[in-house]
Amino acid sequence: MDIETIVDIHGLNHWFGEGPARKQALFGIDLKLRRGSFTVLMGPSGSGKTTLLTLIGCLRSVQDGALRLLGHDLGGATEAQLVSMRRKLGFIFQAHNLHESLTARQNVMIGAQVHSRVAEDVADRAARHLLGLVGLAERADYLPANLSGGQKQRVAVARALVGNPELLLADEPTAALDKDSATEVIDLLKRIGASRGMTTLLVTHDNRILDRADRILTLEDGQIVADTLRERD
Amino acid sequence: MTPLLQRLLGRLPIGWLQLTHNPMRFAAALVGVAFANVLVFVQLGIMNSMGTATLRPYSFFSADVMISASDANALTDGGNVARQWLLQALADPDVADGMGLFIGNVPWDRGDADISLTTFGVDPARPDLVAPEIAGDLALVEVQDSVLMDRLARGLTRDEAAAIRPQSPLAFETQGRTLTAYSTFAGGGGFGGDGYMILSDQTFLSLFPARRSTAPDHILLRLRPGADAEATVQRLRTLISDPALRIRTYPDAAQEELTYQQTKRPTGIIFGFGVLIGVLVGLVIVYQVLSTDVADHLREYATFKAMGYDQRFFMGIVLEEALILGVFGFLPGVTVGATILTVMGKVTTLPLAVTSSMALVVFVGTVVFSALSGIVATRRLAAADPADLF
Numbered sequence: 313m314d315i316e317t318i319v320d321i322h323g324l325n326h327w328f329g330e331g332p333a334r335k336q337a338l339f340g341i342d343l344k345l346r347r348g349s350f351t352v353l354m355g356p357s358g359s360g361k362t363t364l365l366t367l368i369g370c371l372r373s374v375q376d377g378a379l380r381l382l383g384h385d386l387g388g389a390t391e392a393q394l395v396s397m398r399r400k401l402g403f404i405f406q407a408h409n410l411h412e413s414l415t416a417r418q419n420v421m422i423g424a425q426v427h428s429r430v431a432e433d434v435a436d437r438a439a440r441h442l443l444g445l446v447g448l449a450e451r452a453d454y455l456p457a458n459l460s461g462g463q464k465q466r467v468a469v470a471r472a473l474v475g476n477p478e479l480l481l482a483d484e485p486t487a488a489l490d491k492d493s494a495t496e497v498i499d500l501l502k503r504i505g506a507s508r509g510m511t512t513l514l515v516t517h518d519n520r521i522l523d524r525a526d527r528i529l530t531l532e533d534g535q536i537v538a539d540t541l542r543e544r545d
Numbered sequence: 546m547t548p549l550l551q552r553l554l555g556r557l558p559i560g561w562l563q564l565t566h567n568p569m570r571f572a573a574a575l576v577g578v579a580f581a582n583v584l585v586f587v588q589l590g591i592m593n594s595m596g597t598a599t600l601r602p603y604s605f606f607s608a609d610v611m612i613s614a615s616d617a618n619a620l621t622d623g624g625n626v627a628r629q630w631l632l633q634a635l636a637d638p639d640v641a642d643g644m645g646l647f648i649g650n651v652p653w654d655r656g657d658a659d660i661s662l663t664t665f666g667v668d669p670a671r672p673d674l675v676a677p678e679i680a681g682d683l684a685l686v687e688v689q690d691s692v693l694m695d696r697l698a699r700g701l702t703r704d705e706a707a708a709i710r711p712q713s714p715l716a717f718e719t720q721g722r723t724l725t726a727y728s729t730f731a732g733g734g735g736f737g738g739d740g741y742m743i744l745s746d747q748t749f750l751s752l753f754p755a756r757r758s759t760a761p762d763h764i765l766l767r768l769r770p771g772a773d774a775e776a777t778v779q780r781l782r783t784l785i786s787d788p789a790l791r792i793r794t795y796p797d798a799a800q801e802e803l804t805y806q807q808t809k810r811p812t813g814i815i816f817g818f819g820v821l822i823g824v825l826v827g828l829v830i831v832y833q834v835l836s837t838d839v840a841d842h843l844r845e846y847a848t849f850k851a852m853g854y855d856q857r858f859f860m861g862i863v864l865e866e867a868l869i870l871g872v873f874g875f876l877p878g879v880t881v882g883a884t885i886l887t888v889m890g891k892v893t894t895l896p897l898a899v900t901s902s903m904a905l906v907v908f909v910g911t912v913v914f915s916a917l918s919g920i921v922a923t924r925r926l927a928a929a930d931p932a933d934l935f
Contacts, residue, residue: 366932369851371851371931371932372932392855395850395853395854395855396853398851398852398853399852399853401853403848403851403852403934405848405934407844407934409844409845409847409848409934410845411559411563411842411845411848412566412845413559413562413563413565413566414557414559414562418557418562421557422557422559422849422852423852425556425557426849426852426853426854432551432555432556475852483934
């Protein structure tokens with residue numbers, strides 16, 4: 313695996329349940345994601361998108377096949393190793409999952425402080441900087457309840473990016489947003505990702521953002537059925 | 546508060562921010578913890594008061610060794626002791642002096658309220674066997690039917706007590722006799738009586754004609770300076786031929802009665818259970834608050850897990866919340882508890898108060914039990930699976 317390959321998956325299978333109820337969700341997935349790429353993962357519900365995302369995100373253990381993430385083999389990784397790997401990733405969820413009792417700045421600081429050696433003032437500066445990048449500098453001390461849906465998702469973006477992740481995993485980040493907010497968030501991800509050399513894997517049903525992708529993967533019944541490369545903007 | 550906690554913890558005080566985000570719920574939680582604290586303070590206060598009241602009559606005497614009947618678990622309990630053992634004990638070279646102590650309850654009809662005085666009949670010629678405060682006035686009771694009155698007795702007004710002096714004595718009738726109080730000493734109402742009275746053994750025997758001068762309730766001994774009380778007790782056990790008698794050092798006798806009152810008598814056991822119930826109520830309240838809080842924030846915690854935070858981080862948040870509840874709940878708890886005990890003390894004349902040691906014990910207990918509740922509540926964190934966020 314060369315240093316430009318962030319994710320290298322070969323023959324990945326995954327099952328849920330046990331005994332007669334055991335059901336296979338992924339079938340022999342082969343996939344490589346290159347550094348700095350912006351990949352969109354599409355597919356109908358139940359096609360295995362989320363399962364693949366959670367395996368790459370170290371939120372589940374690899375059962376069968378090979379998955380190398382940032383040069384580390386995740387096969388047989390312990391829970392502590394998975395937790396440690398997750399600190400190198402950024403996550404954006406469909407729901408912003410901001411902590412209701414923390415301000416926008418404090419929510420972003422939490423993303424920085426997961427790296428235990430980050431001092432309080434450094435985390436604070438990083439949070440303010442990221443909030444500035446996502447256009448929320450003026451609302452840094454607002455509680456989530458006082459932000460709009462789009463603003464909350466932009467805080468979630470800042471939280472995911474504040475730790476300088478090498479890989480950003482996003483699950484339907486625009487599902488709850490109107491068209492303008494959705495475009496704004498995706499453009500933001502692309503712009504910051506490009507400037508930092510960050511790889512992005514984004515699960516979506518939203519056709520409005522397909523033209524922003526470098527690559528579109530389509531998953532059906534646990535298998536990659538289409539892999540389309542697109543010209544960069 | 547947030548910057549202070551941030552500096553102390555070295556991270557965002559998420560527990561504090563979570564708790565204070567909903568002020569009404571936070572206030573309700575603090576009221577709950579404070580309520581449990583008040584329960585514990587009141588029960589502990591009563592237990593402590595029982596201890597003080599139990600030991601108080603021992604402080605009226607200045608003895609080194611006490612000889613009692615085999616069933617005398619308390620100063621006012623048990624059978625009599627033959628006076629002949631006093632003479633036997635005095636044969637020991639280290640026993641300097643001794644006297645028989647007679648104990649009985651004397652009712653005093655105060656018109657609107659009858660009070661009961663625990664009465665000690667002593668030898669007025671033995672001032673060295675009573676406390677220095679009383680010894681100075683002991684000669685006053687040599688006169689038949691004269692007494693020393695407890696100035697803190699329940700039912701006796703402070704003005705009335707303050708007026709009792711040799712030149713302005715207080716006479717009252719009881720058991721068909723007229724007693725006259727010439728002076729006072731500091732006692733106070735207890736659980737077994739409303740106060741105390743000290744008089745001569747002769748006056749005592751007049752009040753209780755059925756009692757015999759040859760059979761006091763206890764024998765008090767005073768040892769020569771420098772004598773080893775334990776060794777003397779061992780010698781007296783061989784010297785005195787009745788093996789059923791309880792021969793103990795005076796401090797041991799007091800401590801044994803205290804243990805007996807607190808662990809064997811219904812009142813002590815009931816107050817002990819009261820403390821236990823207060824602790825359990827506190828545990829349940831803190832656990833309920835914390836586990837509800839964890840359940841309410843499962844998605845946020847799952848998000849933190851996905852970001853790479855480990856179990857120690859969550860334990861830290863929940864313990865932070867537990868300690869905040871414990872500390873902030875303690876402050877109103879100790880204030881209300883002290884107020885209740887003060888009011889109860891004034892009404893009952895029992896020595897009820899929040900002592901500094903009691904406050905420290907309850908504070909440490911509150912913090913420890915809050916932390917335990919927090920540790921139990923973190924079990925609910927297992928339900929926060931970050932994979933479910935997708």
